Amino acid sequence: MKKNAFYAQSGGVTAVINATASALILEARKHKDKIGKVYAGKNGILGALREELIDTSKESLSSIKALENRPGGVFGSCRFKLQDIEKDIDQYKRLIEVFKAHNIGYFFYNGGNDSADTALKVSKISQELNYELTCIAIPKTVDNDLVITDCCPGFGSAAKYIATSTLEGSLDVQSMSESSTKVFILEVMGRHAGWMAASSILAKNKDQNAPHIILLPEVTFNQKNFLDEIKKNIKSDGYCVVVVSEGVKNARGKFLAESNTKDAFGHTQLGGVAPYISSLVSDKLKLKNHWAVADYLQRSARHIASKTDFDQAKAVGSFAVRYALEGMNGTMPVIKRLNTKKYKWKIEPAKLTKIANLEKKMPKSFITKNGFSITKKGVEYLQPLIEGEAAIQFKNGLPQLRELKLELVKKKLSSWKS
Numbered sequence: 001m002k003k004n005a006f007y008a009q010s011g012g013v014t015a016v017i018n019a020t021a022s023a024l025i026l027e028a029r030k031h032k033d034k035i036g037k038v039y040a041g042k043n044g045i046l047g048a049l050r051e052e053l054i055d056t057s058k059e060s061l062s063s064i065k066a067l068e069n070r071p072g073g074v075f076g077s078c079r080f081k082l083q084d085i086e087k088d089i090d091q092y093k094r095l096i097e098v099f100k101a102h103n104i105g106y107f108f109y110n111g112g113n114d115s116a117d118t119a120l121k122v123s124k125i126s127q128e129l130n131y132e133l134t135c136i137a138i139p140k141t142v143d144n145d146l147v148i149t150d151c152c153p154g155f156g157s158a159a160k161y162i163a164t165s166t167l168e169g170s171l172d173v174q175s176m177s178e179s180s181t182k183v184f185i186l187e188v189m190g191r192h193a194g195w196m197a198a199s200s201i202l203a204k205n206k207d208q209n210a211p212h213i214i215l216l217p218e219v220t221f222n223q224k225n226f227l228d229e230i231k232k233n234i235k236s237d238g239y240c241v242v243v244v245s246e247g248v249k250n251a252r253g254k255f256l257a258e259s260n261t262k263d264a265f266g267h268t269q270l271g272g273v274a275p276y277i278s279s280l281v282s283d284k285l286k287l288k289n290h291w292a293v294a295d296y297l298q299r300s301a302r303h304i305a306s307k308t309d310f311d312q313a314k315a316v317g318s319f320a321v322r323y324a325l326e327g328m329n330g331t332m333p334v335i336k337r338l339n340t341k342k343y344k345w346k347i348e349p350a351k352l353t354k355i356a357n358l359e360k361k362m363p364k365s366f367i368t369k370n371g372f373s374i375t376k377k378g379v380e381y382l383q384p385l386i387e388g389e390a391a392i393q394f395k396n397g398l399p400q401l402r403e404l405k406l407e408l409v410k411k412k413l414s415s416w417k418s
Helices: 017-029 045-049 061-069 089-101 113-128 155-176 195-203 223-237 273-285 295-300 307-325 376-386
Strands: 003-009 035-041 053-055 104-111 134-139 183-188 213-215 240-245 258-262 268-270 289-293 331-337 345-351
Touching: 003 017, 003 045, 017 035, 017 061, 017 104, 017 307, 035 045, 045 053, 045 089, 089 104, 089 113, 104 113, 104 307, 113 134, 134 307, 155 183, 155 195, 155 240, 155 295, 155 307, 155 376, 183 195, 183 273, 195 213, 195 240, 195 376, 213 223, 223 240, 223 273, 240 273, 273 289, 307 331, 307 345, 307 376
Parallel strands: 003 035, 003 104, 104 134, 134 331, 183 240, 183 289, 213 240
Antiparallel strands: 035 053, 258 268, 331 345
């Protein structure tokens, strides 16, 4: 008997995660002889634990197709980390109980590092509990820090937004620098890996030198060197643009903007490094400055999404279904950059055991010797990822969005007690 599929979105969403969802659902509908319905978890893995399953078969073909143009996570995401199997096997028993009740034989989890770990755990426990389930993790993270894959869907669009914002903000401060603002600071995401901050280098061109300084988590922050670099750039250009990753640390290994709280995954909440840098510039250099935090904007800007990123996001969704039908349990469809003069890529499978709980940081060859910028090699890696425009329709001056029914399946089990 053909099995149903479970799909869920996890962690921070992106401008193109719904493009992955759209492609996966459309691909599954091509295989009605092998896959029954695709159920989407309401708010990620919590949807499975709570038996809150959205029946995507209730959605029209045109609605699912239009989903590719919608930012955010249409089915709801979550930051919920499954405990280790040895610590809380009841969570996993509950998952299998829900999957049995709804005849689910395919598990697709769309997320980053923690999501790959979740998919791997579910893959293992289904075997231990003797339940036939094919588990596929689908890559997604603006942090671009998954190993093996050349890049992560969601990153290219965030990088395009950051590079564009850096360029436009730089031209603004350049205009005002003679008698007003001298320094502009843009804070972007990136806890341990500086890919997003690095992408701002693409704003630099022959007509303007910004960003002048890029602060990366991979480079220990040195206050004196940083302030000296600002003075040097103001002397040469009259202004200075700084792009800083939220995860920059000092010589003691502490985040510059560390708070006392942690998120659901146990990660330290970061309290905002841009105002910290701003206060340094104000107190030590007495220079007028402005700062901004890209925050959710950098990962939700579907109106300026990269066509490369958009195409890759759809491809991993389609290949996830194909790999599942081939019985490739514990697998992730990853992006491989081809060794060609013109940028080309393809999708290939990789084992989750080689991906989960690992992190890809910026290679040293991508970072200049002074630690404040990106090398030509780094630019060559980044450039094609932001290229092309994935156009959307506008209505009354705003992006046109298509709403889904998001109809929940009738529950068959008792409520889950967390």
